Amino acid sequence: MLRLMHSPRAAASLCDGVSRRDFLKIGGLALGGCSLRDLLAAEAAAGIQKSHKAVIMIYLVGGPPHQDMWDMKPNAPKEVAGPMRPTATNVPGIEICDLFPQLAQRADRFALIRSIVDSQADHDAYQCFTGQKPGRTVPGGGWPQFGSAVGKVLGPLDRSVPPFASVCYTCTHGPYNEPGPGFLGVGQTPFQSQGPTRKDMVLNGVTSARLGDRRTLLTSMDRLRREVDQANRFNGIDQINEQALNILTSSKLANALDLSKEDPRIVARYGTGNEKDMIDGNGAPRVPQSFLMARRLVEAGCRVVTVNYSKWDWHGGSYNTIFNREKEDFPILDNALAALMDDLRDRGLEDDTTVLVWGEFGRTPIISGQVGRDHWPRVNSAFMAGGGMKLGQIIGATDRLAGEATERPVTFGEVFATLYHNLGIDTMHTTLNDLNGRPQYLVHNNAKALPELV
Numbered sequence: 001m002l003r004l005m006h007s008p009r010a011a012a013s014l015c016d017g018v019s020r021r022d023f024l025k026i027g028g029l030a031l032g033g034c035s036l037r038d039l040l041a042a043e044a045a046a047g048i049q050k051s052h053k054a055v056i057m058i059y060l061v062g063g064p065p066h067q068d069m070w071d072m073k074p075n076a077p078k079e080v081a082g083p084m085r086p087t088a089t090n091v092p093g094i095e096i097c098d099l100f101p102q103l104a105q106r107a108d109r110f111a112l113i114r115s116i117v118d119s120q121a122d123h124d125a126y127q128c129f130t131g132q133k134p135g136r137t138v139p140g141g142g143w144p145q146f147g148s149a150v151g152k153v154l155g156p157l158d159r160s161v162p163p164f165a166s167v168c169y170t171c172t173h174g175p176y177n178e179p180g181p182g183f184l185g186v187g188q189t190p191f192q193s194q195g196p197t198r199k200d201m202v203l204n205g206v207t208s209a210r211l212g213d214r215r216t217l218l219t220s221m222d223r224l225r226r227e228v229d230q231a232n233r234f235n236g237i238d239q240i241n242e243q244a245l246n247i248l249t250s251s252k253l254a255n256a257l258d259l260s261k262e263d264p265r266i267v268a269r270y271g272t273g274n275e276k277d278m279i280d281g282n283g284a285p286r287v288p289q290s291f292l293m294a295r296r297l298v299e300a301g302c303r304v305v306t307v308n309y310s311k312w313d314w315h316g317g318s319y320n321t322i323f324n325r326e327k328e329d330f331p332i333l334d335n336a337l338a339a340l341m342d343d344l345r346d347r348g349l350e351d352d353t354t355v356l357v358w359g360e361f362g363r364t365p366i367i368s369g370q371v372g373r374d375h376w377p378r379v380n381s382a383f384m385a386g387g388g389m390k391l392g393q394i395i396g397a398t399d400r401l402a403g404e405a406t407e408r409p410v411t412f413g414e415v416f417a418t419l420y421h422n423l424g425i426d427t428m429h430t431t432l433n434d435l436n437g438r439p440q441y442l443v444h445n446n447a448k449a450l451p452e453l454v
Contacts, residue, residue, distance in 0.1 A: 052157050053423045054298040054349075055387075056340075057146065057306045058291070058357040059128050059168070061176050061283045062313030065363040065373050066381035067402035068326055069097050071114045080365050080401050083323055091392045099330035102338035108392035109341060109350075109385055111453060115396025115405035116380035118412055119361040123313060123375075124175035128360055129306065130182075131416035131443055139434035141183030146416060147304035148181035148188035149442055152432060153425055154303055160252050161301035166190040167290045168308040169275065173282040178306060183434040190306065193257055193293065194275075256300035259289065267292065270339045271332055283311025286329070288336030295343050298353055303423065309333070312359055315372035322372040341385055354387030354422045356415070365401040379405050382415060387422040389453040413447030421449035 067073055072086040072095060087098035089107035096104055096112075103110070120127050120134050127133055129145040144152070147164035156163045171177050181188035255261055273287035286309065294305040310329055314322040337357065344350040362380040363373035379398055385391065397407040420427045420442055428446060431439035 052301070052303070052352060054302065054353045055146075055150075055304050055419050055423065056291075056294045056298060056353060056355045057129075057304070057419075058294075058355070059125055059306065059308045060310065060312045060357065060359040061125070061171065061308050062123060062311050063359040063361045063363065063375065064312040064381075065322070065326070066114070066379065067363065067365065067398075068323075068373075069100070069330070070112045070381050070383065071398055071402050072097060073400060073402050076365075076401055079367050082367060084326065094392075094394060097326075097330060099327065100334040102334050106338060106341055109345075110355075111384045111389065111391050111393050111395060113382040113384065113395045113410050113415070113450075114379075114398055115408055115410050116358075116362075116382060116412065116415070117378065117405050117409040119377040119380040121361060121375055121377040122175070123173065124360060125177060125308070126175065126179050127412055128358060129178050131412050133412070133444070136444070139183055139436070139438065139440055141185070141435040142179065144182035144184040144188060144432070145179050145190075145306075146419065147190055147306055148184050149432060150304050150420075150423060150425070151188050151190075152184050153430060153442075154423065156301070157303060158252065158301035161256075161297075162191040162253075163303045164188070164190045164306075165193055165297045165302045165304070166306045167193050167293050167297070168306055169194050169284045169287075171282055171284055171308070176283065176308070183440075184432065190304075191253075193297070252300050256296040257293065259292065259296075262292065262296065266339075266343065269343075271335050273332075283313065284308040286310040286332065288332060288339075291336045291340040292343070295340060295347075295349070298349060299347065315363075315368075315374050322367075337383075337385075344386055350386045351388045352386075354389070354419060355383075355385040356419065357383040358415075362402075365403040376403070378403065384415075384418075384453065389418075389422070391453075393452065395450065395452050408452075410450065411444070411447055413444040414450050417443045417447045418449040418453055421454050 067080070068082055068084050072084065073081050074086055075081070085098050086095035087101065087104050088095055089104040091107040094107050094112075096107070098104075118133060122134070124134060129147075130143045131146065132138075132143045147166070151163035154163060166178060168178055178190070181190075259267055267289065270292045271288040273285060273289065275285045275287050288309075290307045290309060294307050297305045310333070312329070314325045337355075340355065341350070344353050344355070358381065360380075362376040362378070364376045367373055379402070395408055396405055396410055398404060399406050417427050420430075425442070427442045427448075431441055434440050
């Protein structure tokens with residue numbers, strides 16, 4: 001008999017009164033003195049949530065200023081440091097901008113990467129969503145974004161819930177938008193919670209029985225179509241049809257997208273925003289409740305949820321323009337991220353859900369009177385939380401002007417390898433075939449997960 005000891009935590013008592021988290025006895029199909037059926041029944045009765053590995057990727061549209069948020073240089077000249085001041089966190093030696101007071105009290109639960117060195121230079125979400133730098137050799141059909149690759153490798157956790165969902169709003173600047181499933185095809189397109197698909201998540205008077213009849217007819221038509229179409233060009237369409245039918249016969253996804261079913265106190269905790277207000281006209285709206293939607297989708301069974309949030313491209317005005325926007329945006333992001341972290345923890349999802357927050361590049365050390373902080377691909381930053389990682393630390397460092405990495409240069413590939421690792425995917429051996437049948441690795445140059453975190 002095998003006895004597995006666990007750290008003492010509050011947990012439901014099962015069968016003979018023994019805490020499930022205290023030990024599991026495995027042998028003869030018995031668990032802790034209970035049969036598997038008894039264990040599952042007891043967990044259901046106790047309301048214990050079944051968690052799964054997931055990623056919430058939050059894209060700050062337009063490139064946030066790393067040296068005004070996570071990598072402050074208060075002793076640098078005014079034209080570098082700006083007016084923002086650092087504040088101490090609950091981890092000795094770690095300081096962040098004082099406009100993030102709630103995150104400062106949670107620094108033991110996140111990690112900051114200050115030395116990403118291979119960012120692209122243009123306003124384009126491509127690298128943040130795929131891990132691939134524009135200009136590299138692209139396989140036929142294009143690189144799939146992260147969520148599409150995860151959906152292909154792992155499949156759905158629940159047939160009625162897509163493995164990959166997007167809470168991203170459509171930006172009028174095309175490159176800000178998600179690049180799509182690439183060579184994996186339309187079957188790995190994310191479910192768009194803000195798109196027209198959401199309006200079609202009801203049967204509109206069609207009964208489940210009648211839907212079943214239509215499904216039988218569709219299957220018959222597809223069989224005939226397959227005999228004609230020997231090239232199997234419709235495989236992706238089959239996946240979409242299957243997913244649509246599963247969604248229509250289950251309320252799980254629709255409930256996750258309905259914030260009226262959430263505790264109003266939790267909804268208020270995240271803060272509110274105006275989804276019709278596209279900041280500066282071409283970015284994403286500032287809607288902190290998108291973070292809550294992401295949590296609800298993860299809880300419903302999504303493996304990857306992407307969010308685009310606000311507009312962070314502020315250069316072009318006077319010296320004060322960018323800092324007035326920082327004073328406006330930073331506190332709202334501080335509140336929303338703190339709420340997400342606490343919400344995941346309170347629901348038992350924190351250790352299994354990785355949260356990543358970043359933008360496409362960093363910002364220039366020197367503040368120009370004409371353009372503020374301009375694009376700066378030489379160094380970028382990222383905020384990471386949850387996922388069972390080693391947190392409460394800083395990875396990498398920059399020079400006194402926050403312009404060049406001086407310690408532990410990090411690549412996008414390493415960050416993506418860490419995300420895959422947290423989902424249980426082995427990037428050293430897992431490949432996906434492109435349209436030419438060639439196997440493609442998931443990350444560039446077979447980059448490995450950051451050992452500092454995993």
